Amino acid sequence: MPIDMMIRKVRLHTGLTEEDTAALRSIVSSVRDLGAGTSIIQEGEISSHCCVMLSGFSYRAKVSDGGKRQILSFHIAGDMPDLHGMFLKRMDHDLTTLTQARVGFIDHRALRQVISLRPAVAEALWRETLIDAVLFREWIVSLGTRPAAARMAYLVAELRQRLAAIDMVAEDQFRFPVTQAKLAEALGLSAVHVNRVLQSFRAQGILDIHDSVVTLRDIEKIVEIGGFNELNLQPLESA
Amino acid sequence: MPIDMMIRKVRLHTGLTEEDTAALRSIVSSVRDLGAGTSIIQEGEISSHCCVMLSGFSYRAKVSDGGKRQILSFHIAGDMPDLHGMFLKRMDHDLTTLTQARVGFIDHRALRQVISLRPAVAEALWRETLIDAVLFREWIVSLGTRPAAARMAYLVAELRQRLAAIDMVAEDQFRFPVTQAKLAEALGLSAVHVNRVLQSFRAQGILDIHDSVVTLRDIEKIVEIGGFNELNLQPLESA
DNA sequence: CGATATATTGACAGGAGTCAAAGAGGGTGG
DNA sequence: CCACCCTCTTTGACTCCTGTCAATATATCG
Numbered sequence: 001m002p003i004d005m006m007i008r009k010v011r012l013h014t015g016l017t018e019e020d021t022a023a024l025r026s027i028v029s030s031v032r033d034l035g036a037g038t039s040i041i042q043e044g045e046i047s048s049h050c051c052v053m054l055s056g057f058s059y060r061a062k063v064s065d066g067g068k069r070q071i072l073s074f075h076i077a078g079d080m081p082d083l084h085g086m087f088l089k090r091m092d093h094d095l096t097t098l099t100q101a102r103v104g105f106i107d108h109r110a111l112r113q114v115i116s117l118r119p120a121v122a123e124a125l126w127r128e129t130l131i132d133a134v135l136f137r138e139w140i141v142s143l144g145t146r147p148a149a150a151r152m153a154y155l156v157a158e159l160r161q162r163l164a165a166i167d168m169v170a171e172d173q174f175r176f177p178v179t180q181a182k183l184a185e186a187l188g189l190s191a192v193h194v195n196r197v198l199q200s201f202r203a204q205g206i207l208d209i210h211d212s213v214v215t216l217r218d219i220e221k222i223v224e225i226g227g228f229n230e231l232n233l234q235p236l237e238s239a
Numbered sequence: 240m241p242i243d244m245m246i247r248k249v250r251l252h253t254g255l256t257e258e259d260t261a262a263l264r265s266i267v268s269s270v271r272d273l274g275a276g277t278s279i280i281q282e283g284e285i286s287s288h289c290c291v292m293l294s295g296f297s298y299r300a301k302v303s304d305g306g307k308r309q310i311l312s313f314h315i316a317g318d319m320p321d322l323h324g325m326f327l328k329r330m331d332h333d334l335t336t337l338t339q340a341r342v343g344f345i346d347h348r349a350l351r352q353v354i355s356l357r358p359a360v361a362e363a364l365w366r367e368t369l370i371d372a373v374l375f376r377e378w379i380v381s382l383g384t385r386p387a388a389a390r391m392a393y394l395v396a397e398l399r400q401r402l403a404a405i406d407m408v409a410e411d412q413f414r415f416p417v418t419q420a421k422l423a424e425a426l427g428l429s430a431v432h433v434n435r436v437l438q439s440f441r442a443q444g445i446l447d448i449h450d451s452v453v454t455l456r457d458i459e460k461i462v463e464i465g466g467f468n469e470l471n472l473q474p475l476e477s478a
Numbered sequence: 479c480g481a482t483a484t485a486t487t488g489a490c491a492g493g494a495g496t497c498a499a500a501g502a503g504g505g506t507g508g
Numbered sequence: 509c510c511a512c513c514c515t516c517t518t519t520g521a522c523t524c525c526t527g528t529c530a531a532t533a534t535a536t537c538g
Contacts, residue, residue, distance in 0.1 A: 044470075062376065065466030068384040072376050084369045087362065092373050116358055123326065126365050130323045133368065134331050136375040137301065137311050143382035144427030145307040148494070179516060188383030190495050195518060227304030231283075387526070418484065429527050434486060 020121050027110040028052065033102050036177075040095040040103065041082055047091065049107045050082045056101025057177065061185065062093040071186035073135060074098065074159065074178075077166055083129055086111060099177045099212075143188050146227065149197050151187045153226030156207060156214060160222075161230065172219065177212035259360050266349040267291065272341050275416075279334040279342065280321055286330065288346045289321045295340025296416065300424065301332040310425035312374060313337065313398065313417075316405055322368055325350060338416045338451075382427050385466060388436050390426045392465030395446060395453060399461075400469065411458065416451035 016024075031054065034040070041047050043062060053075050060072040060081055072093060075081045081095050086108045097103075115122040138158070142151045159176060163169045180198065184191040201207050207222055208215040216222060223230075255263075270293065273279070280286050282301060292314050299311040299320055311332060314320045320334050325347045336342075354361040377397070381390045398415060402408045419437065423430040440446045446461055447454040455461060462469075 060376075062380050064380045064384045065468075066384070070380045070383040072379055084372065087366045087369050088373065093376060119355055122361065126368070127326045129365070129372065130326050130368060133323065133372045133375060134327065136372060136379060137299075137332060140311055140375060140378055140382060141301050141303045141309040143379060144309040144424075145303045145305070180518095181516075185383075191516090192496080192518085193494055196494090199518080229304075419486095420484075430484090431486085431528080432526055435526090438486080 016120055016124055020118050020124075023114050023118060024121060027106050027114060028104040029107055029110070031102060031104045033100065034097045036097055036099045036101075038097045038101075040097065041085070041091050042094045043091055045091050046089060047082065047085050048109075049105045050080060050085050050111065051095075052104040052106065053077050053079045053081065054102040054104050056103075057098035058095060058101060058103075059098050059182070059186075060093045060095050069185050070188065071182060073132070073139070074176075074186070076159075076162060076168065080125070080128060083125060084132075098182070148187065148189050148193055149200065150226050151189070152183070152194070152197050152201070153207075153222045154228050155183075155187065155226075156216070157219075157223050157226045157228035159214070160216065160219075161228075172216040174214050175212055176209070176214045178209075183209075255359055255363055259357050259363075262353050262357060263360060266345050266353055267343040268346055268349070270341060270343045272339065273336045275336055275338045275340075277336045277340075279336065280324070280330050281333045282330055284330050285328060286321065286324050287348075288344045289319060289324050289350065290334075291343040291345065292316050292318045292320065293341040293343050295342075296337035297334060297340055297342075298337050298421070298425075299332045299334055308424050309427065310421060312371075312378070313415075313425070315398075315401060315407065319364070319367060322364060323371075337421070387426070387428050387432055388439065389465055390428070391422070391433070391436050391440070392446075392461045393467050394422075394426065394465075395455070396458075396462050396465045396467035398453070399455065399458075400467075411455040413453050414451055415448070415453045417448075422448075 029049070034056075040051060040058065055077050058075045058079075058081060060075070061069050062072060063069045073081070082091065085091055111125075115125065135158070138154075142154050146154065160169055160174060163174050163176075168174055178186075180194045181191045183189075184194045187194065189197075198209060204221075205217045206225070207217055222228070268288070273295075279290060279297065294316050297314045297318075297320060299314070300308050301311060302308045312320070321330065324330055350364075354364065374397070377393075381393050385393065399408055399413060402413050402415075407413055417425075419433045420430045422428075423433045426433065428436075437448060443460075444456045445464070446456055461467070
């Protein structure tokens, strides 16, 4: 029952009834397995449906003038990374799979209907988009105020927390198939410098990223270096 | 008719009826004039109401570990910078007036009621929060990929566009009472460096910030340097 | 007219970028 | 089974953008 991945997360933050979740589940019109690096939507497109990550990773990215690409966020099972496409005319960024991923698609029209009939669902989804914004804000703080190592640590700490919520963290390890080049694009650093930071972390026994796996050697330190405050994710809880 | 400032903007992006806007207007429970530097809400607070900027400027900010403060966004008349407080338990950032400002307050309960009765209003407000996220994403791109001068130029170009939409730009000048220190906090730079960038812009006849006024000496260049794409704000139009 | 906030300068340090080359894996095809 | 290619990682040298520190204007204001 992979689709329940979506439900699981939405439920985390709200009090959806069984019927509500069933309604959501019922409008997932198709589920596809996409290979790594598949584009789900691109900047400028107008889409008629949105998607739910059921497994795997994806990321949002945007190219700025000069050709540099900025990764805006990583997405995991349960996320609906293009939900906003329902209300904004054009996508303002790309959405691409990072790994092979199972993705469910929901037609905007069907979703609109569920929303109009079920205020609780509307609220839950609205809240999802607001949580998205909370993460963006943290990201802005990271890019604006933290040095390279701290950004790296913060990213790892945040991912760990989000992945833990869907039981994807085991033994202080989690799968995260990202290249150093992509980390660089996410952190606003050069790939070379990402490599150096990573090596320093390895040398200090703080963390390691190897073969698509992140190993947390010293969580306390990661959290400290990254200035990660779990409380920052408290506002995510329902009002 | 200051409250219509709110309506004007919300209408920009949607097709609210006259009754819808009237409903919104009717629940503004109080309007207050706040002095510059007044805190509207602070991180961690749980609020029972949200606000609409009717005049003046405000900004969202967040302090990261190490005491550095990051300004997340500036807000102008028509904005509802803490709308998300209705659905997220705690504020994840501060909201402070930059200048003297007239602010309208709306009770969450009243707003919830209007929302539940008027789907169009719900959609319009949801969209407002999504537009917020669009701006955050652009901001992330700026911080992650652009050098100091470009960030500065981008900020000016974005503000210009937003202010123009509410007729607050005249003769290539607009009021924006910000100190270099605050610009630094917004741009993720040191105040000293902001000063240097500004001087270089002055010397090149590109733009000038003086006595709370931004003067655009060469808009084309500002847009070019900042990598500002007006199309980026196209997605803001209704779907 | 001091007192406090903001803007400006200069000297210096340092984090991060760039460039370029060399390893390391992992497939693939002969 | 090995050569070859491609992507990703690692290194080293050097540059440079931006930060830090500290001192000096300028402004503003009671």
